[in-house]
Amino acid sequence: DGGITQSPKYLFRKEGQNVTLSCEQNLNHDAMYWYRQDPGQGLRLIYYSQIVNDFQKGDIAEGYSVSREKKESFPLTVTSAQKNPTAFYLCASTMRWGTEAFFGQGTRLTVV
């Protein structure tokens, strides 16, 4: 089945640690996105990538980093510079000139 796979589903991070969230898609979509979801705040865009080896900052990129070495993969690293990383993280993809986005099932990150 085609879709987007995020892993892990739950992730715990200690203060000062970097952690990486995985996002893989087999939809052959060109564009991929990372969103952060906090209660009552909707979804906010962290980073996006339209093509391999290229990515752009979204609205809340500080404390995060990404890479796009392969079309199907768009991992997100939450660095120690992100002061409030506890949130639900969603990965999505779209065809480059397409319309609706397809979402993964999300990763819930908690700082312990």
Add this chain to the structure above:
Amino acid sequence: AQSVAQPEDQVNVAEGNPLTVKCTYSVSGNPYLFWYVQYPNRGLQFLLKYITGDNLVKGSYGFEAEFNKSQTSFHLKKPSALVSDSALYFCAVRDDASSSNTGKLIFGQGTTLQVKP
């Protein structure tokens, strides 16, 4: 700047009654409008979209939405609500005037729909 507003944090309806979840938007060009649904601890599922054409759009699970250009609204509706419709609903917009055409979506804050038996 593009924006989306969902004025109600929560909507409560009785099962079998019609439901409406409101959404208004602001874009500089022609809007591409979307509705998504989210169940607890899950990703977003696409319900329906308006790109062009008929103002009444039909989507998944019996939902429909009406595009109103003069009121810049795109309200989600269903004639008869089910308890299983209880979830978090997001309205989103993409502006076709964006020169980069990145496909970026701007989301509303979300509206929790509670359908009671």
